[in-house]
Amino acid sequence: MKFLIDINHPAHVHFFRQPMELLAARGHELVVTSRAKEMALPLLDELGVRHVVLSAHKGGGLLVLGQELIKRDWALWQVARRERPDAMAAIGGTFVAHVGWLSGIPSLVFYDTENAKLQNAITYPFARRVIVPRCYQGRLPSHQERYDGYHELSYLHPRRFQPDRALAEHNGLDPARDNFFVRTVSWQANHDLLETGWSVPLLRRLVAWLAERGRVHISSETSLPEDLASFAYRGRVGDVHHLMAHCRLFVGESATMASECAVLGVPAIYAAHTGRGYTDEQEHRYGLVSNLRQFDADRLIASASAMLQQPSSVWPERHRRLLAETIDVASYVADRIEQRGTAL
Template identity: 40%
Template sequence: MRILFNICHPAQVHLFKNLLWDLEKKGHKCKITAVEKEVSLNLLDAYGFEYEVVGSAKFTSFSKAMELIKIEYMLYKIARVFKPDILVGGVGNVHVSHLGKLIGKTSIVFDDTEHSKIEHLLMDPFATVICTPASYRISLGNKQIRYEGNHELAYLHPHYFTPDARVLNDLGIKENDTFIILRFVSWGAIHDVGHAGLTLEDKRNAVRELKKYGRILITSEKPLEKEFEMYRINLPPEKMHDLLYYATLLYGDSATMASECAVLGTHAIFCDYAGRGYTDEEEKRYGLVYNFYNENSMGKDSLVKALELLNNPNLKREGKQKRETLLAEKIDVTKFMADIIEKYGGL
């Protein structure tokens, strides 16, 4: 079977990497196309994947529309040569759904973001299958397949991930040290228009209060204010999950990283106007992520919760115990994805 993967976000490199290796071992021919966004190409290089760049992330509605046309034209040209049997994409992948309909091939999208309304409007009518976590808040009709898991389990399940403590040496940290990771996203997606997450004052308050408990490390998609540069992490992106495993707490506005922490047994504070079904579940069912959705008070309320957690001397141990419960109740997502692709690949 010939399978075309279109990767539009760094998280999708992680989502699909084990799947790609598994499919290739089974004798399937996989082709990767990539949209350049943040560290997506760096990750593909780090894992040794060959790929073709078909476009780059844009930040205005007009430029996004123009780039969409360019990307789909590039994908069409590649598909004419590669001749895929099936097309695969991640969250909101309009491109593979359109291309699949155009060339008469099956398209499968693995989505976990309910509030991406424009992407769903453009994608859902054309996609063949849309796979979502069971915790997904909305119904997408007959095309939707729900499963007991989330994207982060595809690469952070113990079947595929073993933490490497050497990352701590690189940063001068000991395994039992208290350190807090702050993560700030770019807010450049279509569904984020009109929203900005944590304010500068929220970030200042968080740094001032959290550093009383341990070392502060900041990772950010966008440029940081000068006052925060001393906390920025200079770490190869493929090592970030090792760091998250050993962290005491994550604080920020990244849904993906909050969920990664949950799967790793590290507590996370997630600040976002819309939230996600999977982070809701990780709070209500497992007590590993704490969600704050009120844009008027999220900075204050989330910081109160962060300080409460840091005052628990058993926080790390309790997090790892909660992780065991989560893992016992969830599936091997990479295996699920491989089964779905092989099932629908002949359509």
């Protein structure tokens, strides 16, 4: 069979990489369409994945996103009509849902972001199957299913990824000190409408406090101020998880990266005004994430201090429990695409 995978964000590359390898190993043909956003295209190129670029991210706002929606739906429709895939899959899935509904091609939408209400409203009704983690807290259509896991386990489950310390050091890990990973985002994704992020003074205070205790690595979707530029992560994009796995703490406004650290057994602080069901579960069920909806520099530093004061032995035990209660998501995703989203 032939399957179309639509990539719209760097995280989607990570999510689908292993399922695509599994599907190819089973003899299926893959068509990959892509969107120029941040490091999505370089990641695909780095992995040797052939792809067709359909559109480019040009900032936030309803008008800009609406224009891209029309353009990208049309471009994807043309690819689908030419390639005639047996099924299409994507994270978020607005484009595959629309084109699938119009063409009769089954579309599978994998998603975990409840606050993307507008996007979900124009997507979920048109999909063949909406597939979410068990902890998803938003409204869902009747044609949905849940699984025991998180998106990040598609590429960071122990069957799919083993941290390499040598690669971590090659990409900036300081072997002589504690290492801390900080992530800031641009808040221009379609699920970030009306959301605002950290201020520069907040980031400066947090980094200064962490830098007194070890090596700080900042991953930022926007340019850093000159006085913080020396902290920027400059390693290979595809190797960042090796570094993250060897850090003592993550602090950031990216739910995805907080969850990545949780499934790697690294304690994480997710500080953003909107939450996620998966980071909530990772806090309340496993104690690997601290979610801060209201925060300033003092609260961030206090939360980081509290996590660093925990005995180091608690994190491996919590990590083992998380892995024992979740699945190899890559295998599950490949199976559901192969089954074309038919009801279980």
